Amino acid sequence: MQDGIGVTDRPDISPAEDKTPGSREKGLNRVLEIFEFLHTTQRAIGIGDLAKGVNAPRSTTYTLVRSLVDAGLLEMAGDGNRVYFGKKLYLYGMDYVRGNDLLRRGRQEVDDLSRQTGETSELCMLQSGRYTIVHSSPGTRPFRISSATGLQIPLPWTASGRLLLAGLERADIEDMVSEDDLVLPDGRRLKLDDFIADIATAKSTGYCVTSGLVDAYTKCLAAPVFSVPGKVEATMCLVVPIDTSREKTDELLILLRQRAARLSIAA
Amino acid sequence: MQDGIGVTDRPDISPAEDKTPGSREKGLNRVLEIFEFLHTTQRAIGIGDLAKGVNAPRSTTYTLVRSLVDAGLLEMAGDGNRVYFGKKLYLYGMDYVRGNDLLRRGRQEVDDLSRQTGETSELCMLQSGRYTIVHSSPGTRPFRISSATGLQIPLPWTASGRLLLAGLERADIEDMVSEDDLVLPDGRRLKLDDFIADIATAKSTGYCVTSGLVDAYTKCLAAPVFSVPGKVEATMCLVVPIDTSREKTDELLILLRQRAARLSIAA
DNA sequence: ACAATTTGTCTCTTACAAAAGACACCTGTA
DNA sequence: TACAGGTGTCTTTTGTAAGAGACAAATTGT
Numbered sequence: 001m002q003d004g005i006g007v008t009d010r011p012d013i014s015p016a017e018d019k020t021p022g023s024r025e026k027g028l029n030r031v032l033e034i035f036e037f038l039h040t041t042q043r044a045i046g047i048g049d050l051a052k053g054v055n056a057p058r059s060t061t062y063t064l065v066r067s068l069v070d071a072g073l074l075e076m077a078g079d080g081n082r083v084y085f086g087k088k089l090y091l092y093g094m095d096y097v098r099g100n101d102l103l104r105r106g107r108q109e110v111d112d113l114s115r116q117t118g119e120t121s122e123l124c125m126l127q128s129g130r131y132t133i134v135h136s137s138p139g140t141r142p143f144r145i146s147s148a149t150g151l152q153i154p155l156p157w158t159a160s161g162r163l164l165l166a167g168l169e170r171a172d173i174e175d176m177v178s179e180d181d182l183v184l185p186d187g188r189r190l191k192l193d194d195f196i197a198d199i200a201t202a203k204s205t206g207y208c209v210t211s212g213l214v215d216a217y218t219k220c221l222a223a224p225v226f227s228v229p230g231k232v233e234a235t236m237c238l239v240v241p242i243d244t245s246r247e248k249t250d251e252l253l254i255l256l257r258q259r260a261a262r263l264s265i266a267a
Numbered sequence: 268m269q270d271g272i273g274v275t276d277r278p279d280i281s282p283a284e285d286k287t288p289g290s291r292e293k294g295l296n297r298v299l300e301i302f303e304f305l306h307t308t309q310r311a312i313g314i315g316d317l318a319k320g321v322n323a324p325r326s327t328t329y330t331l332v333r334s335l336v337d338a339g340l341l342e343m344a345g346d347g348n349r350v351y352f353g354k355k356l357y358l359y360g361m362d363y364v365r366g367n368d369l370l371r372r373g374r375q376e377v378d379d380l381s382r383q384t385g386e387t388s389e390l391c392m393l394q395s396g397r398y399t400i401v402h403s404s405p406g407t408r409p410f411r412i413s414s415a416t417g418l419q420i421p422l423p424w425t426a427s428g429r430l431l432l433a434g435l436e437r438a439d440i441e442d443m444v445s446e447d448d449l450v451l452p453d454g455r456r457l458k459l460d461d462f463i464a465d466i467a468t469a470k471s472t473g474y475c476v477t478s479g480l481v482d483a484y485t486k487c488l489a490a491p492v493f494s495v496p497g498k499v500e501a502t503m504c505l506v507v508p509i510d511t512s513r514e515k516t517d518e519l520l521i522l523l524r525q526r527a528a529r530l531s532i533a534a
Numbered sequence: 535a536c537a538a539t540t541t542g543t544c545t546c547t548t549a550c551a552a553a554a555g556a557c558a559c560c561t562g563t564a
Numbered sequence: 565t566a567c568a569g570g571t572g573t574c575t576t577t578t579g580t581a582a583g584a585g586a587c588a589a590a591t592t593g594t
Contacts, residue, residue, distance in 0.1 A: 024549060024582055028294045028331070032338045035355075039362055048540065057583050062542070064295070064582095071299045072395050077366075081541080085363040087394055087401065088302075090370070093360020095306055096352040099344075103357070127354055128339050134354065291552055291579060315570065324553050329572070331552095348571080 030056050030064055034074075035085075044077030044084035102233060102263065106225070107135045109259045110236060114139050117252055120239040124160040124222075129176045131155045131164065134234070141241075154181035156195050159208040159222035160235035166203035167230055170196060185214060207257055209249070217242055221253055223260035236260045297323050297331055301341075302352075311344035311351035369500060369530065373492065374402045376526045377503060381406050384519055387506040391427040391489075394419065396443045398428045401501070408508075421448035423462050426475040426489035427502040433470035434497055437463060452481060474524055476516070484509055488520055490527035503527045 033054040038045065045053065051061035065083055068074040072088035097103055106123040114121035114137035123135040130152045155161030155177055165173050173196060182190045202208040202224075211219045219242045227233035238256055240249070300321040305312065312320065318328035332350055335341040339355035364370050373390040381388035381404035390402040397419045422428030422444055432440050440463060449457045469475040469491075478486045486509045494500035505523055507516070 024551095026294065026551070027581070028298060028334055028551095030582090031295060031298075032334075032340075035340075035359060039359060042362065043366070046540090047542085058541090059543090059584075060582055067295055067299075070395075073299075073302075084366055085359050087363065087392065087399070089356060090360040090363040091394075091399070091401075092302060092306060092352050093357040093363075095309065096354065096357040096360075098309070099311070099351055103354075125354065127358075128337070132354070132358075134358075291581095293581065294551070295581095297552090313570090314572085325571090326554075326573090327552055 025056065025060075027060075027064060030054065030060065031068065034061075034064065034068070038074075038083075038085060044082035046082050050083065102225070102227070103134065106234060106236070106263055109263055110135050111137045113137075113236065113238070113255065113259050117238065117255060119252065122160075122237050122239065123234060124158075124164070124237060125234045126164050127152065131158055131161045139239075153214070154178075156181050156190050157184060157214050158237075159202075159210040159213075159220040160237050162195075162198045162202040162208045162210075163222050163224045163235045164232055165199050166224065166232050168199075173199065186216070207253060209253070211242055219244060219249070221249065221256055223253075223257045224264075225260050226264040234263075236263065292323065292327075294327075294331060297321065297327065298335065301328075301331065301335070305341075305350075305352060311349035313349050317350065369492070369494070370401065373501060373503070373530055376530055377402050378404045380404075380503065380505070380522065380526050384505065384522060386519065389427075389504050389506065390501060391425075391431070391504060392501045393431050398422045398425055398431065406506075420481070421445075423448050423457050424451060424481050425504075426469075426477040426480075426487040427504050429462075429465045429469040429475045429477075430489050430491045430502045431499055432466050433491065433499050435466075440466065453483070474520060476520070478509055486511060486516070488516065488523055490520075490524045491531075492527050493531040501530075503530065 033056070034050065037050065037053045041053070047061055047065055048058065050065070051058045054061070056064075065074060069076060069083065069086070072086045074083045075086035076082070077084050097107075103123075110121045110123045118140040120139035120141075121137050122133050125132055125134050127134075131154070133151050133153075153161075155165060165176070168176075174192070177192070177195070182192060182195070184190065198208070206224065208222045209219065210222075213220065219240050220237055221240065222235045222237035224232045225234040225236060236256060236259060238252055240252065244252075300323070301317065304317065304320045308320070314328055314332055315325065317332070318325045321328070323331075332341060336343060336350065336353070339353045341350045342353035343349070344351050364374075370390075377388045377390045385407040387406040387408075388404050389400050392399055392401050394401075398421065400418050400420075420428075422432060432443070435443075441459070444459070444462070449459060449462070451457065465475070473491065475489045476486065477489075480487065486507050487504055488507065489502045489504035491499045492501040492503060503523060503526060505519055507519065511519075
């Protein structure tokens with residue numbers, strides 16, 4: 001029997017870290033795992049496969065899914081055998097946006113910046129210790145470099161990561177960065193000390209530029225957004241081709257930092 | 268002891284229907300109630316008050332809230348003692364939008380229509396048997412009639428409600444409409460038969476206009492959005508002053524129906 | 535047509551999460 | 565100062581939800 005039937009066109013999602021082999025799991029935790037799983041797969045999935053994916057008993061999964069569908073947090077997708085996120089989650093998400101000035105205004109600034117420059121622009125935040133793209137606006141290049149909203153990437157891979165950690169103690173930083181995080185997609189390995197030095201530099205200069213980190217073709221410009229003075233709440237960033245000229249880069253950096261500063265004012 | 272301490276500036280949210288007095292409640296259900304409660308209050312709330320609001324033991328509430336905050340579904344708000352929806356819910360909500368053509372395109376159409384006409388425009392859907400404003404764009408009037416996204420209103424109060432139920436059996440309609448739903452905000456009482464007749468009319472004409480139903484000052488124009496031919500998946504609607512001229516109304520109706528039809532095409 | 539799966543529903547058992555309640559700790563105020 | 569009210573954390577008990585598994589029905593492939 002082949003495992004992971006039906007989703008084998010993906011790197012086969014790791015079957016959820018088995019904590020204690022046959023141990024019972026709290027229903028709520030199962031639900032949280034289901035959400036994360038759906039978030040990573042980004043598509044509707046059959047209940048059987050879902051059970052496999054989150055490593056939960058089939059019977060339990062059926063029960064939970066039914067509850068969630070009844071509540072509207074999940075919905076049965078088109079053909080009636082797969083589930084995905086539901087309207088309720090969208091509504092709650094909009095509630096969050098409404099209650100969150102920074103996000104609401106940040107989305108606007110990002111969209112404007114992207115229209116103004118034609119480049120891909122993103123709003124990034126820390127999400128439970130990980131770098132997260134919270135909003136992204138594609139830009140107008142023929143081959144745009146897009147990464148999905150909600151994508152989580154190791155902090156050391158990004159310019160924003162260096163800014164988001166500015167002001168933290170060394171110990172805190174070590175806690176948030178695993179060994180694996182220091183290995184870039186192309187196999188190169190960053191030194192933790194270099195990363196920490198980068199953070200200090202970013203903090204003092206008030207911006208950060210990285211080249212060819214996540215991939216060989218892009219450069220990433222990032223500027224901090226402060227909630228209270230000194231506390232970096234988010235970053236705005238621009239993703240541009242790596243061969244963008246020095247002058248052009250500086251010009252973009254000015255626009256970027258202006259908008260990031262504007263966002264900081266009344267947060 | 269006064270009940271509902273701390274949130275007494277609101278019509279005092281009903282302390283959650285007590286099903287069986289002292290009975291134990293499943294954790295997941297408690298969580299669902301918490302979400303609904305936050306959705307109705309639309310503001311961050313202290314954990315103690317939250318426990319009261321959902322009628323749950325304090326200890327349980329603390330445990331659940333901690334789980335949810337750790338998971339990022341809730342966040343501790345500013346002063347550090349109140350909770351509200353978290354970033355994760357926003358991300359999941361965006362996943363839903365991405366996976367849902369109709370919603371994504373519907374939001375666009377609504378925004379465009381609102382800009383084009385200057386009137387408040389909304390996208391509405393059935394959400395677990397209730398009329399729900401899924402997206403709303405304010406329009407440009409000095410005193411705009413706005414209702415919050417995610418608001419749930421009795422079906423008989425709205426033009427959209429009449430369209431959303433088109434095609435359902437009489438029995439199904441009766442199930443979805445309670446006695447209370449037939450009583451308008453001003454105290455007038457609709458006859459169920461009249462409502463069902465309205466639905467039939469709306470179905471055959473392909474649009475619906477109601478005047479002074481939810482309040483005395485507005486008129487509501489609605490047009491259906493079909494998923495498969497015959498099945499009303501959503502409605503688009505315009506909210507205009509009740510004294511809008513016949514000609515103006517007809518003109519708006521044409522624009523509205525055009526866009527609604529466009530939405531229906533490829534859903 | 536016949537396996538071989540998978541799906542959705544159901545039952546029963548017991549491990550464990552929900553609830554009760556006690557605790558120390560902060561307020562504000564009388 | 566003592567009091568009344570709220571937080572946030574712990575421990576203990578027990579009702580019950582998670583899980584194992586069996587089932588018929590639907591779906592696959594050969």
